[in-house]
Amino acid sequence: MAATILDGNWAAAKVKEGLRARIAALSAVGVTVGLATVLVGEDPPSARYVAMKHADCAELGITSFDHRLDANVTIDELLAKLESLNSDPRVHSYLVQLPLPSHLDQERVLAAVAPPKDVDGLHPVNLGLLALGEPQVVACTPAGIVELLRLYDVDLTGKHVVVIGRGVTIGRPLALLLTLNRPGLNAAVTVVHSKIPTLGDYTRQADVIIAAAGSPGIVTADMVLPGAVVVGAGTTFEGRTLLSDVADDVASVAGYITPRIGGVGPMTRAMLLGNAVRAAEVSVG
Incomplete structure (x- = not known):
């Protein structure tokens, strides 16, 4: 059975649709x-x-x-x-x-x-609030991944999520976000990275794999539990070609998977717009 494609372009359009009304209210x-x-x-x-x-x-x-x-x-x-x-x-x-x-x-x-103007959610204050479980501005890619999964009715409650990558823009804030005691989250999260020689030992136990290492093809089909959700959040350019952390053969095993192009990227940009609109709303009280 072919994996369900997590279409970031479709999901981003849904997010933008919701933002239009808020932008109109501000304009008014x-x-x-x-x-x-x-x-x-x-x-x-x-x-x-x-x-x-x-x-x-x-x-x-x-x-x-x-x-x-x-x-x-x-x-x-x-x-x-x-x-x-x-x-x-x-x-x-x-x-x-x-x-x-x-x-x-x-x-x-x-x-x-x-911090109130930090649309990327990377200021120490905003990262600290997320760590405390009281997020105000959430980093765009982690927020986009969570929203993408929500729009496809992927409930993470009680699921084992393996995050590959520990960077400040994706891995670290994503791990904090996924563990929040909120509907659709509440996951058990394991954070690993590209220096671990036995990554497959971790990923084969995962209901959800989110690869954010910036290492092309680091996740291969033999590392994935059949039916698992696989999100490729790490990308690398080879010339003008965009390479994903997730190898092409993973689609034959996964239950849900992001495409190489049009997966997480559009959602990152959509959540950036959402953070921008929120900042404007906060400025007017």
Whole structure:
């Protein structure tokens, strides 16, 4: 039996549909949602991703501000730009596109974003609130994965979820989110990573596998329990080709699976828009 495809484009359209009414309500009281991006350098995948975010904003009537900085920008120059965005009333939320050039301190940069304007949910305050079980702004990819599964009626309550990857943008916040005592969550979560030589020993016990290691094909069919849910959240570019953490042969074993293109990516961008709308709503009380 072929796996059910977890169509992120379909799910993202459902999310956007719900956002339109909220954006209209804000417009009715004179508020136009404002989202800004900061891109340092000319990394092609990052530039393409930022362009897609601006296209999403245009689709929903969100005003977007595109800030481009030279790859050699100093940390002080970048922090000054962030401070200007923190104080700009037109900008309800913004993001600094990752990864940053190696000479810039990523943790220091993320900490400089005002927590209420942190559309990516990566500020230490927002990550801390998630750890405390009181999330305000949730990182976009973890939130998108959870919403994608919810829209396909995948209930995680009591399920064993193996998350491959421990990064701050996906693995760590996702593990915290999945364990929250909330309807549809309440999962038992095991976090592993690419340095573990016997990954299959863990994944073959999982009802749900979420691969976020950024290691192409790290999950193969022999590592998957028949009928399991498999989400490929980690991606790598080989030239212009997008490679997934999940090998193609997994589709012959899984019960549900995300496609290589059009799975988690559209949902990440949709949840970014949701965070932007929430920030605008909070700004008006």
